[in-house]
Amino acid sequence: MALTDEAIDKIKAMIVDGELAPGSRLPKEEILAGQLGLSRNSLREAVRALAAMRILITRQGDGTYVSSLEPHLLLESLSFAADVSQGHTALQLLQVRRLLEPQATGLAAALLTPEDLRELRNILKRSRTVATVEEFVAHDIAFHLRIVEAVGNPVLSMLLQVLSTRTQRVRIVRGSQTSHALNNAHEDHEQILSALQSRDALLAAAAATVHITAVEQWLAASLTDDAMQVIDD
Incomplete structure (x- = not known):
């Protein structure tokens, strides 16, 4: 040693x-x-x-x-690892996010206040008027964070931020067909908010799962395409 x-x-x-x-x-x-x-x-x-x-x-x-x-303070040091994660490491982080965030979203359905729901609606409205991917990602993070914060567990909030950082999200959106990815994200966000407004925990969790899984599947497919390209070369 x-x-x-x-x-x-x-x-x-x-x-x-x-x-x-x-x-x-x-x-x-x-x-x-x-x-x-x-x-x-x-x-x-x-x-x-x-x-x-x-x-x-x-x-x-x-x-x-x-x-x-405090656990949320100690978790901050992991943010850099998520920022620089690529390939299979980024995919693994997304997989962990998929295990945690839908459950948190379902719990939030009963805890979000009317003011929280109005703010979530405003965030989605603003996200549709952005000019850059970076602006969209900022609203995307705000949307999901506001939902998770309703659970009242700062450790969970910080862990989910670490699992999907701003840098990582921008890289993923830029790597996909941007306009298609943004349209799908807008639709997914609307489904999540609709379920939250209905106080339907199961539907909210399912909508969040679909949303995160779509990103995970795109990233997995891109890794497979890259691997096949290496083989062909």
């Missing part, structure tokens, strides 16, 4: 064991390094890595603290 990995594991163990509580300040570098039997260089590398994971927070001139460790 690399020394930095060992240092990371030791700091994590202190947090898991309750020696370092959320929001608490780490001991001074020389003290903590001695306590853990680490070099100060290994400790610094570990702190940098844990800060990137949002487990630790470094405050200039004040020291290093354990973060709040």
